Amino acid sequence: MQINDCVAVLTGAGSGIGRAVALALASRSCHLAIADINEEGLAETARQARAMGVRVSEHKLDVASREQVAALPQAVIAEHGQVDLLINNAGVALGGHFHQVSEADFDWLMAINFEAVVRMTRAFLPFLQERPAARIVNVSSLFGLVTPAGQTAYCASKFAVRGFSNALRLELQDTSVGVTVVHPGGVATSIATSARVSADVAPEEVERNRKQAQKLLRMPPERAAEIIVAAIERDKPRVLVGNDARILSWLERLLPVNYWRLFPALAKPAAPSNNRP
Template identity: 40%
Template sequence: MPVLDAAGRSSAITGAANGIGAEVARALARRGARLALIDRDRAGLNRLAEELRASGAEVTVHPVDLRDDAAVAAAGAEIEAAHPQLQTLITCAGSSMLGSLDQLTMEEMRWLMDINLWGTVSITKALLPSLRRSPAAHITHIASIYALASPGGRIPYAMTKFAVRAFSEALMHELEGSSVSVGAVYPAGVRTGIILHGRYAAAIDPGVAGRAAAAQAAMYHMEPSEAAERIVRATLRRRPRTLIGRETRLVDALVRLAPVRYWGPMRRPLREAIDTTTPMSPRRSEAVTPPRRGSAPTPG
């Protein structure tokens, strides 16, 4: 399978306005790629596009809510017109959700599934015709360490990421023998705002949600720029499976060794991050800033 060269070739990135998506765009721009930037955050896209154009990159921006299938199809047509032979698609858009099954509503869980899974499926389907026209192309879906092992307290997020993993693997098999290859990337904790700017169940006390989100964020050690470099390298090398971070490799090994009992060793380091029920002390609650509640943040 030939290795891809980004220079002069087109790449589409979802969740490009911030976080890992923005760093992936910067890493591809340094390699001379032409870029189609996709995100719901129009202002963030325009800021990044201005930055990249100042460095000499060719960039198109495509503001779209990935939950809107019709809007995604229209954006796909725009991208196809601007980038007739798309070489790579990297789906970085996503959000998070805190809460136990007792605390979560069906609407809250469906909201996350619409972003993390169906948004990924929709943009992939929309851009696949353009990818097929390239002599060689690759699709990279960003999964998660929680697509390898499911922690308590993260049911919606783990469901969406396991589903992204299943979609990636099934699509890889479906496209076998074609010019388009598919891979999934499994990062551990990356220092983005996903957990702090995600959403939490309306039934959770805001201070408790903030404490849990802060505990999760404290476990994130990798800088987005480092994760992005590894994602871009995996994409250009057309790797089907990429583990990023020491924790991911450990969890992958743990699940293989103890596919039923892996939660025992995982539970202790996650205990504060998954605790959305223990009340806050008054003094500590004043120092905690909760993530968003109720209204949906910008995916990605």
């Protein structure tokens, strides 16, 4: 896919991988419609992208809102006249084992990480199908490939993104719209420190888990973005970002049930909660 002079819609563009992808696209002369719930972060991404000479529109967006997602395509078309690339990147994390996580928090995560991907795809697909070459890029996770303890909600959402993307790719294979699913490994973003944590998780457990997660987040977002954008240019259906993603993907295929025996700390069950009988 030749992305120069294309128009990309990108969610979660206010920080982390989203900002880095936006700037990687801008460096290739791709115009941007960037969206995020964080207006301050969104404005900074827009400022940096505009400095590269591309056209940028900013859209404050809560991806969990049906109404806001439904209204976004017309706002983008009014600004840019077309959409060639949809990148569903927005996502959140939730700390706690299944018995510690409330139904409301579980639903909150699913609405942002998975249901928003479906709604954004439904909203923009008709416009993408009008283009001679277009692509949908859905950001899953390393935890859309493997399943550590303490990540039931996050894994459920990211496996759902993976399954949705793979089935959608087959449905669109004879059209002008391609589908790419991205599985980033440990990218150095704020997702661990900004994760919502259940009130039933003890403070010392929260701190221990965050420190453990931060140790695994090593790849600079800019490097991850270059891998993702290069994969878009090559029309790749799946992207594994980082050696950790590649190694664990291979281990999961080799030992689909028992691979966590090699990583006992990550498969460790939660200690009993002080707030539950």
